[in-house]
Amino acid sequence: MSAAPRTARGEQTRRRILEAAEHVFAEHGYTESSVSRITERAGVGQGTFYLYFDSKLDVFDELVEDLNQRVRHAMSEGARGATSRLEAEREGFAAFFRFTAEHPALYRVVREAEFVSPGALRLHYTRIVEGYIDGLRQAQLDGEISDIDPTVAAWALMGIGEMIGMRWVLWGNGAGGPGDDADPTASGTDAVPEHVLDEMMRFIGGALGRGDRRSEGEDS
Amino acid sequence: MSAAPRTARGEQTRRRILEAAEHVFAEHGYTESSVSRITERAGVGQGTFYLYFDSKLDVFDELVEDLNQRVRHAMSEGARGATSRLEAEREGFAAFFRFTAEHPALYRVVREAEFVSPGALRLHYTRIVEGYIDGLRQAQLDGEISDIDPTVAAWALMGIGEMIGMRWVLWGNGAGGPGDDADPTASGTDAVPEHVLDEMMRFIGGALGRGDRRSEGEDS
Amino acid sequence: MSAAPRTARGEQTRRRILEAAEHVFAEHGYTESSVSRITERAGVGQGTFYLYFDSKLDVFDELVEDLNQRVRHAMSEGARGATSRLEAEREGFAAFFRFTAEHPALYRVVREAEFVSPGALRLHYTRIVEGYIDGLRQAQLDGEISDIDPTVAAWALMGIGEMIGMRWVLWGNGAGGPGDDADPTASGTDAVPEHVLDEMMRFIGGALGRGDRRSEGEDS
Amino acid sequence: MSAAPRTARGEQTRRRILEAAEHVFAEHGYTESSVSRITERAGVGQGTFYLYFDSKLDVFDELVEDLNQRVRHAMSEGARGATSRLEAEREGFAAFFRFTAEHPALYRVVREAEFVSPGALRLHYTRIVEGYIDGLRQAQLDGEISDIDPTVAAWALMGIGEMIGMRWVLWGNGAGGPGDDADPTASGTDAVPEHVLDEMMRFIGGALGRGDRRSEGEDS
DNA sequence: AATGAATGAGAGTTCATTCAT
DNA sequence: GATGAATGAACTCTCATTCAT
Numbered sequence: 008m009s010a011a012p013r014t015a016r017g018e019q020t021r022r023r024i025l026e027a028a029e030h031v032f033a034e035h036g037y038t039e040s041s042v043s044r045i046t047e048r049a050g051v052g053q054g055t056f057y058l059y060f061d062s063k064l065d066v067f068d069e070l071v072e073d074l075n076q077r078v079r080h081a082m083s084e085g086a087r088g089a090t091s092r093l094e095a096e097r098e099g100f101a102a103f104f105r106f107t108a109e110h111p112a113l114y115r116v117v118r119e120a121e122f123v124s125p126g127a128l129r130l131h132y133t134r135i136v137e138g139y140i141d142g143l144r145q146a147q148l149d150g151e152i153s154d155i156d157p158t159v160a161a162w163a164l165m166g167i168g169e170m171i172g173m174r175w176v177l178w179g180n181g182a183g184g185p186g187d188d189a190d191p192t193a194s195g196t197d198a199v200p201e202h203v204l205d206e207m208m209r210f211i212g213g214a215l216g217r218g219d220r221r222s223e224g225e226d227s
Numbered sequence: 228m229s230a231a232p233r234t235a236r237g238e239q240t241r242r243r244i245l246e247a248a249e250h251v252f253a254e255h256g257y258t259e260s261s262v263s264r265i266t267e268r269a270g271v272g273q274g275t276f277y278l279y280f281d282s283k284l285d286v287f288d289e290l291v292e293d294l295n296q297r298v299r300h301a302m303s304e305g306a307r308g309a310t311s312r313l314e315a316e317r318e319g320f321a322a323f324f325r326f327t328a329e330h331p332a333l334y335r336v337v338r339e340a341e342f343v344s345p346g347a348l349r350l351h352y353t354r355i356v357e358g359y360i361d362g363l364r365q366a367q368l369d370g371e372i373s374d375i376d377p378t379v380a381a382w383a384l385m386g387i388g389e390m391i392g393m394r395w396v397l398w399g400n401g402a403g404g405p406g407d408d409a410d411p412t413a414s415g416t417d418a419v420p421e422h423v424l425d426e427m428m429r430f431i432g433g434a435l436g437r438g439d440r441r442s443e444g445e446d447s
Numbered sequence: 448m449s450a451a452p453r454t455a456r457g458e459q460t461r462r463r464i465l466e467a468a469e470h471v472f473a474e475h476g477y478t479e480s481s482v483s484r485i486t487e488r489a490g491v492g493q494g495t496f497y498l499y500f501d502s503k504l505d506v507f508d509e510l511v512e513d514l515n516q517r518v519r520h521a522m523s524e525g526a527r528g529a530t531s532r533l534e535a536e537r538e539g540f541a542a543f544f545r546f547t548a549e550h551p552a553l554y555r556v557v558r559e560a561e562f563v564s565p566g567a568l569r570l571h572y573t574r575i576v577e578g579y580i581d582g583l584r585q586a587q588l589d590g591e592i593s594d595i596d597p598t599v600a601a602w603a604l605m606g607i608g609e610m611i612g613m614r615w616v617l618w619g620n621g622a623g624g625p626g627d628d629a630d631p632t633a634s635g636t637d638a639v640p641e642h643v644l645d646e647m648m649r650f651i652g653g654a655l656g657r658g659d660r661r662s663e664g665e666d667s
Numbered sequence: 668m669s670a671a672p673r674t675a676r677g678e679q680t681r682r683r684i685l686e687a688a689e690h691v692f693a694e695h696g697y698t699e700s701s702v703s704r705i706t707e708r709a710g711v712g713q714g715t716f717y718l719y720f721d722s723k724l725d726v727f728d729e730l731v732e733d734l735n736q737r738v739r740h741a742m743s744e745g746a747r748g749a750t751s752r753l754e755a756e757r758e759g760f761a762a763f764f765r766f767t768a769e770h771p772a773l774y775r776v777v778r779e780a781e782f783v784s785p786g787a788l789r790l791h792y793t794r795i796v797e798g799y800i801d802g803l804r805q806a807q808l809d810g811e812i813s814d815i816d817p818t819v820a821a822w823a824l825m826g827i828g829e830m831i832g833m834r835w836v837l838w839g840n841g842a843g844g845p846g847d848d849a850d851p852t853a854s855g856t857d858a859v860p861e862h863v864l865d866e867m868m869r870f871i872g873g874a875l876g877r878g879d880r881r882s883e884g885e886d887s
Numbered sequence: 888a889a890t891g892a893a894t895g896a897g898a899g900t901t902c903a904t905t906c907a908t
Numbered sequence: 909g910a911t912g913a914a915t916g917a918a919c920t921c922t923c924a925t926t927c928a929t
Contacts, residue, residue, distance in 0.1 A: 017888065036342035038258040041923060052890035054927080063924065121338055122256035129398065132390075153433070159391070159426040166390025167383045170352075174382050178349065206379040213373070214434035230912095234908095237913060262899065272915040277900065457909065476782035478698040481902060492911035494906080503903065561778055562696035569838065572830075593873070599831070599866040606830025607823045610792075614822050618789065646819040653813070654874035670891095674929095677892060702920065712894040717921065 009061045021059040023049045025073070028066045033112030037067060037119045064124060071120055071127040074113050075134060081106045083138070092146035092215070096164070097208050103168055104199045107176045114177055136161045143215075153216035160215065171207055175199040229281045241279040244269045245293070248286045253332030257287060257339045284344060291340055291347040294333045295354060301326040303358070312366035312435070316384075317428050323388055324419045327396045334397055356381045363435075373436035380435065391427055395419040449501045461499040463489045465513070468506045473552030477507060477559045504564060511560055511567040514553050515574060521546045523578070532586035532655070536604075537648050543608055544639045547616045554617055576601045583655075593656035600655065611647055615639040669721045681719040684709045685733075688726045693772030697727060697779045724784060731780055731787040734773050735794060741766045743798070752806035752875070756824070757868050763828055764859045767836045774837055796821045803875075813876035820875065831867055835859040 012018045027049035031040045042063055046053050060066045085102025089095035107113055120128035139161035146152045176199060199207075232238045247269035251260045262283050266273050280286045305322025309315035327333055340348035359381035366372045396419060419427075452458045467489035471480045482503055486493045500506045525542025529535035547553055560568035579601035586592045616639060639647075672678045687709035691700045702723055706713050720726045745762025749755035767773055780788035799821035806812045836859060859867075 012888090014888075020888080039342070042925080043923075053892095053925090054890050055888080057925070058888070115341065118338055118341055121335065122259065132394075153429075155429055155433075156422070156426040159423050160430055162390050162394050163387045163427060163430050166386035166388070168386070170382050170386025170389060171379070174352075202376070203379050206376040207383060209373075209375055210380055210383050210434045213375075213436045214430045216433045233912065236908095240913075261897080263897095273899095274901080274915050274917095275913080278913070283899070452909090454909075460909080479782070482904080483902075493904090493913095494911050495909080497904070498909070555781065558778055558781055561775065562699065572834075593869075595869055596862070596866040599863050600870055602830050602834050603827045603867060603870050606826035606828070608826070609830060610822050610826025611819070614792075642816070643819050646816040647823060649813075649815055650820055650823050650874045653815075653876045654870045656873045673891065680892080701918080703918095713920095714894050714896095714922080715892080718892070723920070 009057060009059050009065070012059065017059075020049075020051060020055065024051065024056060024059060025066065025070065029070055029074075029110075029112050029116075032067065032070065032116050033110070036115060037123045067116070067120075068124055068127050070112075070116060071124070071131055074110065074116065075131045077110075078103065078106050078113060079135060079138060082135075092142065092149075092151045093208065093212055095142065096211060097204070100168055100171075100207070101198075101204065104172055104176055104204075107172050108198050111177060114173065132165060136165050139164050146215075155215065163214070164211065167207065167211065171199060171203065175203055229277060229279050229285070232279065237279075240269075240271060240275065244271065244276060244279060245286065245290065249290055249294075249330075249332050249336075252287065252290065252336050253330075256335060257283075257343045287336070287340075288344055288347050290332075290336060291344070291351055294330065294336065295351045297330075298323065298326050298333060299355060299358060302355075312362065312369075312371045313428065313432055315362065316431060317424070320388055320391075320427070321418075321424060324392055324396050324424075327392050328418050331397060334393065352385060356385050359384050366435075375435065383434070384431065387427065387431065391419060391423065395423055449497060449499050449505070452499065457499075460489075460491060460495065464491065464496060464499060465506065465510065468510055469514075469550075469552050469556075472507065472510060472556050473550070476555060477563045507556070507560075508564055508567050510552075510556060511564070511571055514550065514556065515571045517550075518543065518546050518553060519575060519578060522575075532582065532589075532591045533648065533652055535582065536651060537644070540608055540611075540647070541638075541644065544612055544616055544644075547612050548638050551617060554613065572605060576605050579604055586655075595655065603654070604651065607647065607651065611639060611643065615643055669717060669719050669725070672719060677719075680709075680711060680715065684711065684716060684719060685726065685729065689730055689734075689770075689772050689776075692727065692730065692776050693770075696775060697723075697783045727776070727780075728784055728787050730772075730776060731784070731791055734770065734776065735791045737770075738763065738766050738773060739795060739798060742795075752802065752809075752811045753868065753872055755802065756871060757864070760828055760831075760867070761858075761864065764832055764836055764864075767832050768858050771837060774833065792825060796825050799824050806875075815875065823874070824871065827867065827871065831859060831863065835863055 012021050024045065028040075028045050031045050031048055034040075035044075040063075042056055043053055045066070046056050060069070081102045082099045085105075086095040086099040089098050117128065117131055120131070136158075140157045143152065143155075143157040143160055147154060147157065232241050244265065248260075248265050251265050251268055254260075255264070260283075262276055263273055265286070266276050269276075280289070301322045302319045305325075306315040306319040309318050337348065337351055340351070356378075360377045363372065363375075363377040363380055367374060367377065452461050464485065467485050468480075471485050471488055474480075475484075480503075482496055483493055485506070486496050500509070521542045522539045525545075526535040526539040529538050557568065557571055560571070576598075580597045583592065583595075583597040583600055587594055587597065672681050684705065688700075688705050691705050691708055694700075695704070700723075702716055703713055705726075706716050720729070741762045742759045745765075746755040746759040749758050777788065777791055780791070796818075800817045803812065803817040803820055807814060807817065
């Protein structure tokens with residue numbers, strides 16, 4: 008049974024293992040990552056791992072949890088200070104893409120979670136979506152956007168961010184075509200090009216509409 | 228080295244292995260699926276597997292390829308006969324969700340492909356997206372939709388379909404909450420509820436807009 | 448149970464398998480050679496193999512037997528017409544080296560026989576040695592060489608031929624140093640350089656001495 | 668990846684595996700020796716093997732290397748104190764035969780190396796031959812032997828030792844005839860009979876000649 | 888707190904051989 | 909006579925995890 012570290016030294020060791028795990032998982036995926044590779048990278052003995060984690064799956068879950076908190080924090084930080092829902096959306100996405108570019112682990116690790124730890128995956132998506140829903144509902148109250156079902160819209164937004172992020176961040180801005188069989192680790196980590204972000208926001212802007220549009224439309 | 232079957236009997240055996248692989252992969256994911264589980268399910272000896280496939284990865288790739296063709300066929304069949312781009316979109320998505328509900332393997336297998344066979348994953352998404360792009364371009368020529376960048380819009384549509392499909396088809400219509408840690412296999416395979424499809428299409432309809440809207444708006 | 452071919456067609460098939468086996472064994476050694484590789488090279492079905500041979504070991508033995516006959520034939524052909532024991536020796540060795548260069552299988556296959564089929568190995572060496580012994584004994588009767596124990600001398604000659612052949616024929620005339628880790632198949636198949644053959648014969652000439660030397664030497 | 672043992676316990680385990688490997692390889696040859704047989708004999712778990720060796724081939728190479736050092740040491744120890752080149756040769760061969768009798772692995776393992784690890788094989792022979800060459804050259808400077816090409820002579824000596832060793836040590840002093848199909852392991856491990864050694868040395872003595880013979884002999 | 892040694896179950900894969908056609 | 913389908917035992921190697929120090 009693992010235990011919480013009792014000393015500052017222990018705390019540090021634990022953190023080093025977690026960081027090593029993030030890198031290793033990001034590079035090789037869950038199944039191809041071995042505990043020994045993690046401990047090696049962390050510079051600790053193999054046995055030490057089990058002082059702080061119950062199992063390989065245990066670190067994985069903790070990692071997903073950790074990444075989820077960090078990405079949500081990054082997104083809300085990015086959106087802070089926006090003066091409209093759409094601006095908030097844009098800044099939130101931009102922050103998300105930046106975070107993804109800096110932590111490719113997020114994508115890779117999370118996607119693999121479907122098989123490894125389905126609960127963690129659902130929790131991850133659901134939490135982000137809940138943030139969207141809150142924002143959308145508020146915007147609807149403010150008459151800023153249409154009265155679309157906020158849950159459906161939120162999952163749609165989630166999907167857009169995921170796919171655009173995969174296509175332009177993870178695969179790199181260049182080709183990204185199927186021929187590009189290369190090591191996924193190697194692919195670009197640039198942010199999404201400005202043009203793509205613009206068009207994506209135009210797409211979303213139209214999707215969410217204006218609060219008054221429907222009445223207008225229905226009036227005519 | 229594997230070889231193509233040279234007799235009807237061999238052809239049948241190969242097909243049985245492929246079918247077994249689809250089920251096993253869908254249930255357990257790539258890494259948790261062993262060749263022996265596949266051959267056991269197919270009712271053949273372990274060695275027989277290697278008569279027709281070079282490796283475990285080989286079947287996987289073939290399976291992704293196969294599923295890709297089938298889902299695209301299902302989507303274009305679904306959309307055939309639609310009288311507008313939006314109707315085509317709706318019917319295409321509906322067909323996609325139906326297919327997903329009937330073949331949960333698609334989702335699971337494809338998502339895992341990111342680590343297992345990145346080339347296969349990209350090819351899969353890219354092909355579907357190319358179909359979208361063609362449709363969007365035509366609709367733009369017909370003045371049916373706005374002049375949004377079709378590539379960006381297509382990837383956004385792909386993401387929407389993916390995420391909505393995951394949320395409502397794969398996780399089931401019910402809870403789907405994070406607490407639902409259970410065996411993903413067990414989750415519902417119903418289609419997406421009518422209401423969700425409606426709202427999703429409202430979202431997409433707004434996103435793609437009308438071809439004349441921008442000019443009109445800009446004119447005024 | 449295999450059987451002797453009953454038709455001309457069968458005879459031909461059998462021979463094709465045997466030839467294919469020689470090449471495959473020579474290139475990959477016994478254990479790395481699979482029956483399927485042999486049948487593939489022979490252009491026949493896998494089952495056909497067992498029509499003419501009881502087992503993989505069976506072809507191997509037959510091959511060793513066959514090579515043994517051919518190399519002894521080549522050696523005696525080479526030595527035919529020699530006017531002295533030493534000349535006969537030289538021509539015999541030269542023929543041996545030529546044969547080895549043309550059929551590297553001999554060396555490789557025979558050497559591996561030690562583990563695969565020890566009986567075959569012993570038989571191979573013993574037969575060649577017996578030829579030497581006969582020749583040496585005759586030469587002694589003719590007073591051409593010293594009265595050294597012909598059995599010991601014969602095995603010594605066998606060893607010299609083996610080692611020189613390995614060093615200069617199998618490893619190639621060039622470097623042959625230990626650094627040369629390359630594929631043994633690729634190594635040169637040139638014959639032994641003239642100079643080496645000369646020196647080797649000087650060595651052997653001294654070793655066998657002249658029949659009159661001992662008496663002479665002892666007399667003095 | 669294997670690693671060097673870091674504790675005394677690990678060191679001991681590694682040595683036990685190496686010793687077990689020597690016996691198992693000597694008895695069954697490389698291909699018929701399985702890692703599990705080795706670990707079983709060493710009394711350790713299968714996985715333990717890979718703690719200290721990268722692969723089956725890895726132990727094999729190390730074993731060849733080890734045997735090579737030991738046999739060369741035995742030979743130079745044996746020859747130490749000899750007062751003539753010929754005496755040194757005789758004692759060196761005697762030591763070689765004794766070593767072979769005590770470590771039949773040498774022969775079997777080395778001979779199989781041709782296919783398993785050609786580089787190791789060449790290195791083994793080349794190193795021994797180099798020792799011969801040095802000795803021969805020195806003896807030539809001292810006028811003790813003829814001016815024969817030392818490289819050719821050295822390889823010839825190597826071959827003689829190999830073959831005589833195989834015939835009388837490995838096959839046993841008795842029959843050795845081809846009929847003796849039995850398990851090669853069972854064959855005798857006695858040293859070479861005195862008579863054989865005598866005759867072999869007479870052969871070699873004549874071959875190397877005396878430094879003054881050629882000029883003197885040819886002059887007279 | 889920390890570690891390296893040890894393990895055994897299980898993975899993917901190969902192959903000599905048999906057999907129905 | 910000839911064949912390709914089929915098999916299952918055996919192989920090498922990996923790895924999460926436990927434990928004595």
